[in-house]
Amino acid sequence: MSYxxxxxxxxxxxxxxxxxxxxxxxxxxxxxxLSDDVRALLRTSGARVVVCDVAGLGPPGLATVDVLAxxxxxxxxxxxxxxxxxxxxxxxxxxxxxxxxxxxxGQVEERExxxxxxxxxxxxxxxx
Numbered sequence: 001m002s003y004x005x006x007x008x009x010x011x012x013x014x015x016x017x018x019x020x021x022x023x024x025x026x027x028x029x030x031x032x033x034l035s036d037d038v039r040a041l042l043r044t045s046g047a048r049v050v051v052c053d054v055a056g057l058g059p060p061g062l063a064t065v066d067v068l069a070x071x072x073x074x075x076x077x078x079x080x081x082x083x084x085x086x087x088x089x090x091x092x093x094x095x096x097x098x099x100x101x102x103x104x105x106g107q108v109e110e111r112e113x114x115x116x117x118x119x120x121x122x123x124x125x126x127x128x
Contacts, residue, residue, distance in 0.1 A: 017049040017083070018042075023056050026067045034067070035074035042080040050075060051105060055086035060094050069100060 018041040026034065041050045052071060057064055068084070075082045083103045084091075095102060 017047045017051050018045045019051045019053055019085070021053040021056065022067070025058055025063070028063075031067055031070050035070060038071050038074045038082065039078045042075060042078045048080045050080060050082050051085050052082045053085045054088075054091065057088075057091070060088055060091035064091065065094060065098055065100065068095070068102065072102070
Protein backbone atom coordinates (compact mmCIF):
# COMPACT_ATOMS: atom_id res chain seq x y z
CA MET A 1 0.00 0.00 0.00
CA SER A 2 1.30 3.44 -0.80
CA TYR A 3 0.50 6.73 0.79
CA UNK A 4 0.24 9.93 -1.24
CA UNK A 5 1.56 13.19 0.10
CA UNK A 6 -1.10 15.72 1.04
CA UNK A 7 -1.07 18.85 -1.10
CA UNK A 8 0.60 21.99 0.20
CA UNK A 9 3.42 22.59 2.61
CA UNK A 10 4.23 20.08 5.33
CA UNK A 11 2.93 20.89 8.80
CA UNK A 12 5.72 22.28 10.93
CA UNK A 13 5.38 22.91 14.62
CA UNK A 14 7.16 26.25 15.01
CA UNK A 15 8.03 26.28 18.68
CA UNK A 16 9.98 29.00 20.38
CA UNK A 17 12.38 27.47 22.89
CA UNK A 18 12.07 28.55 26.50
CA UNK A 19 14.56 31.13 27.78
CA UNK A 20 16.44 31.07 31.07
CA UNK A 21 18.09 34.38 31.96
CA UNK A 22 21.28 33.96 33.99
CA UNK A 23 21.51 37.02 36.25
CA UNK A 24 24.85 38.53 37.22
CA UNK A 25 27.61 36.38 38.59
CA UNK A 26 26.19 32.97 39.52
CA UNK A 27 27.42 31.36 42.72
CA UNK A 28 27.89 27.63 43.27
CA UNK A 29 24.88 27.66 45.62
CA UNK A 30 22.64 28.84 42.76
CA UNK A 31 23.75 26.14 40.29
CA UNK A 32 21.45 23.44 41.68
CA UNK A 33 18.40 25.70 41.39
CA LEU A 34 19.35 26.73 37.84
CA SER A 35 19.84 23.07 36.88
CA ASP A 36 16.38 22.31 38.27
CA ASP A 37 15.02 25.24 36.22
CA VAL A 38 16.58 23.86 33.02
CA ARG A 39 15.09 20.40 33.64
CA ALA A 40 11.68 21.90 34.45
CA LEU A 41 11.69 24.05 31.30
CA LEU A 42 12.54 21.04 29.15
CA ARG A 43 9.85 18.93 30.80
CA THR A 44 7.01 21.47 30.82
CA SER A 45 7.61 23.00 27.38
CA GLY A 46 8.32 19.79 25.52
CA ALA A 47 11.18 21.58 23.78
CA ARG A 48 14.56 19.97 23.17
CA VAL A 49 16.49 23.22 23.72
CA VAL A 50 16.62 25.81 26.49
CA VAL A 51 18.09 29.16 25.52
CA CYS A 52 20.33 30.57 28.26
CA ASP A 53 20.66 34.35 28.07
CA VAL A 54 24.21 34.93 29.33
CA ALA A 55 24.45 38.66 28.55
CA GLY A 56 24.23 39.60 32.24
CA LEU A 57 26.93 37.24 33.53
CA GLY A 58 29.66 39.86 33.42
CA PRO A 59 33.30 39.10 32.71
CA PRO A 60 33.75 35.37 32.07
CA GLY A 61 35.82 33.19 34.33
CA LEU A 62 36.15 29.55 35.27
CA ALA A 63 33.13 29.85 37.56
CA THR A 64 31.03 30.80 34.52
CA VAL A 65 32.42 27.85 32.57
CA ASP A 66 31.56 25.55 35.49
CA VAL A 67 27.97 26.85 35.64
CA LEU A 68 27.44 26.43 31.89
CA ALA A 69 28.94 22.93 31.90
CA UNK A 70 26.65 21.88 34.77
CA UNK A 71 23.58 23.36 33.03
CA UNK A 72 24.48 21.53 29.83
CA UNK A 73 24.89 18.29 31.79
CA UNK A 74 21.50 18.77 33.46
CA UNK A 75 19.89 19.45 30.08
CA UNK A 76 21.53 16.39 28.49
CA UNK A 77 20.35 14.16 31.31
CA UNK A 78 16.83 15.49 30.71
CA UNK A 79 17.08 14.71 26.99
CA UNK A 80 17.83 18.22 25.72
CA UNK A 81 20.58 20.80 25.44
CA UNK A 82 21.20 24.48 26.08
CA UNK A 83 21.91 27.23 23.58
CA UNK A 84 23.68 30.45 24.58
CA UNK A 85 22.23 33.87 23.76
CA UNK A 86 24.41 37.01 23.67
CA UNK A 87 27.67 35.50 24.95
CA UNK A 88 30.62 37.80 25.45
CA UNK A 89 33.33 37.10 22.83
CA UNK A 90 35.75 36.43 25.69
CA UNK A 91 33.37 33.73 26.98
CA UNK A 92 33.43 32.01 23.59
CA UNK A 93 37.23 32.10 23.61
CA UNK A 94 37.37 30.72 27.16
CA UNK A 95 34.95 27.91 26.30
CA UNK A 96 37.09 27.02 23.28
CA UNK A 97 40.19 27.07 25.46
CA UNK A 98 38.74 24.53 27.90
CA UNK A 99 37.30 22.42 25.07
CA UNK A 100 33.58 23.01 25.60
CA UNK A 101 31.31 23.59 22.61
CA UNK A 102 27.98 25.33 22.91
CA UNK A 103 25.48 26.25 20.25
CA UNK A 104 25.06 30.01 20.08
CA UNK A 105 22.05 31.92 18.82
CA GLY A 106 22.78 33.88 15.70
CA GLN A 107 26.13 32.17 15.23
CA VAL A 108 27.30 32.60 11.65
CA GLU A 109 28.81 29.60 9.95
CA GLU A 110 32.34 30.12 8.73
CA ARG A 111 32.54 29.16 5.09
CA GLU A 112 34.85 29.75 2.21
CA UNK A 113 33.58 32.29 -0.30
CA UNK A 114 32.11 30.89 -3.49
CA UNK A 115 34.55 30.38 -6.36
CA UNK A 116 34.90 33.35 -8.66
CA UNK A 117 33.59 35.83 -6.08
CA UNK A 118 35.76 38.83 -5.35
CA UNK A 119 35.55 40.31 -1.88
CA UNK A 120 36.82 43.74 -2.84
CA UNK A 121 37.05 45.64 -6.09
CA UNK A 122 39.75 48.19 -6.78
CA UNK A 123 38.83 51.27 -8.77
CA UNK A 124 39.80 50.80 -12.39
CA UNK A 125 39.54 47.00 -12.35
CA UNK A 126 37.86 45.64 -15.48
CA UNK A 127 34.39 44.15 -15.09
CA UNK A 128 34.27 40.35 -15.18
